[in-house]
Amino acid sequence: MATLLHLDASAEPEDSRSRALTAALASAFAPGNTVVHRDLHTDPPPHLPHPGLHWAPPLRTGGAPGPAAEATQRRLIGELLDADALVVGYPLYNYSLPSPLKAWIDHVHVPGLTAPSPISGSPLAGRPAVLVTTRGGDYGPGAPNAGRDHATPVLELILGEEMGMDVTVVGVGMTLAGRESPERARSEAEHEEALRHLRELGSRLGRTPE
Ligand SMILES: Cc1cc2nc3c(=O)[nH]c(=O)nc-3n(C[C@H](O)[C@H](O)[C@H](O)COP(=O)(O)O)c2cc1C
Structure with missing residues (x-):
């Protein structure tokens, strides 16, 4: 039995594109597994x-964070x-990460615990x-916003390059395109x-844990 950690960061509770997409992966993963x-x-x-x-505690040079903060991070x-x-x-x-996802990254990216360190x-x-990832505009090659997405590159850097995870990116753009526009059909x-x-x-x- 395998375990999936499923995180959502959209502020949209009812009609979120990104929530619908992560739910599709989680439903396909779920049979016989834990989500x-x-x-x-x-x-x-x-x-x-x-x-x-x-x-990690052995690498710290300043004061102690306190037990409540340590407990949140441990969880x-x-x-x-x-x-x-x-x-x-x-x-x-x-052009960036939703702030709760940034706070999650700040808690879990820890040299000596989740990322390589001298120890x-x-x-x-x-x-x-x-x-x-879902984006209101067009960030594809050649689009005026190309290169202005500062969310996914950070996650690729931290989760992929730093922590060594095997990262796959699946994105949907132009979600704010108007009903009659050609971008709507592309989105x-x-x-x-x-x-x-x-x-x-x-x-x-779900079939191949790790
Ligand atoms: C606070 C806020 C800021 C946004 N900033 C951007 C942005 O910088 N670039 C962009 O393309 N879309 C931006 N959008 C649009 C969302 O990225 C887009 O609607 C996305 O599809 C929402 O995903 P969701 O349906 O999962 O909530 C913003 C939306 C909100 C609510």
């Missing part, structure tokens, strides 16, 4: 309360380390992480293709 769902919007981690939390890191696979759904907000390797190396086609891809990924990850 742990953390809604980062309705149950957000606090802003990082102490800089010492960025380091978030524990969920990540216990999962065989991760799916994260997030809209682009102001450890990366316990997450090779584990699958699926990044599911709907991207959404259908993303759903198909995520269902296939979910059932594959």
Whole structure:
């Protein structure tokens, strides 16, 4: 039996594109497996309360973060380390990450615990992480906004390059295109293709833990 950590960060409760997409992966993964769902919007981690939390205890040089902050961090890191696979759904907000997802990253990216350091390797190396992003505009090659998405590159850097996870990005753009515009048809086609891809990924990850 495998475990999926399923994170959502959209502030939209009813009609969220990214939530629908991560749910498709989770449903395909679920049969015979465990899905742990953390809604980062309705149950957000606090802003990082102490800089010492960025380091494993033996690597810290400043004061102690305090027991409540340590307990929150232990819970978030524990969920990540216990999962065989991760799916994260997030809209682009102001060219960047939704702030609760940034707070989650600030808690779980810890050299010496989840990322390599002089005292450890990366316990997450090779584990699958699926990044599911939705964007109101067009960020494709040649579009005026190309290169202005500052959310996905950060997650690829932290989860992929730093923690060593095996990252796959599935994105849907132009979600704010008007009903009659040609971009609307492109966005709907991207959404259908993303759903198909995520269902296939979910059932594959559910069959092959780690
Ligand atoms: C606070 C806020 C900021 C946003 N900023 C951007 C942005 O910088 N670029 C963009 O393309 N879309 C932006 N959008 C639009 C969302 O990325 C888009 O509607 C997305 O599809 C929402 O995903 P969801 O349906 O999962 O909530 C913003 C939306 C909100 C609510």
